[in-house]
Amino acid sequence: MATTPRRRRWDATRNHDQLLESAAGAFAERGLSVDVREIAREAGVGVGTLYRHFPTKDDLLRAVLEPDLAEWADFTAEANGTEDAWQGLCLFVERTLELMAKRRAMLDGLSGAASDSAAFEACHAHLRDALEGLVTRAHRQGTLRRDVSAGDLGLQILALGRIVQLTAAEDPGRWRRHLGFVLDGLRARRGDGTRQHPTR
Secondary structure (H helix, E strand, O other): OOOOHHHHHHHHHHHHHHHHHHHHHHHHHHHHHOOHHHHHHHHOOOHHHHHHHOOOHHHHHHHHHHHHHHHHHHHHHHHHOOOOHHHHHHHHHHHHHHHHHHOHHHHHHHHHHOOOOHHHHHHHHHHHHHHHHHHHHHHHHOOEOOOOOHHHHHHHHHHHHHHHHHHOOOOOOOHHHHHHHHHHHHEOOOOOOOOOOOOO
16 A cells, blocks of 8 residues: 555654654763764664755754754843843853753853854854853943953853763762852952942
8 A cells, every 4th residue: 555645744754753852862961972873773763764854963963952042042031131130140151051961962062072063153153142241231230350251251161061071970960069169250349359330
């Protein structure tokens, strides 16, 4: 009996969803080094089927990252909407690290393991743009040391991401202590020569 067009569409949708599910798990657990052949095998389809849906590994990665990028955009908007710029900055940094800890591929990509990936070019652009606005607001309110730039903060996030990698197996939440150390050192204090007066 010939396969009907409706059945073919159903099979294609099922294969697409299974590939995304397998890729999300593989990228989250094993990072960007995972081979697409492993993903196809775990999804129960052939490599040819994978390439019909996702012609390149980067296409697959972008599809997997789409929900994470949407989540990132949501809490970036929340951070920008806080009245207290320091609280917004802390929220953004902490939630970004939580996302990196949850998604190994995000961690690998932001740390430079996928410098040729269009998906991570967008991630780096989002990180730069978000930090520029948050740092400007915190400087204006006088809560962030004025010698700290958005680029400095971005490097601190990537450095903390390395701590996430090193401690993930034995102590997954240890990075939060180190985040506290970093934020404590970045906050402006009265009398330390770094505080800016809020604009009126």
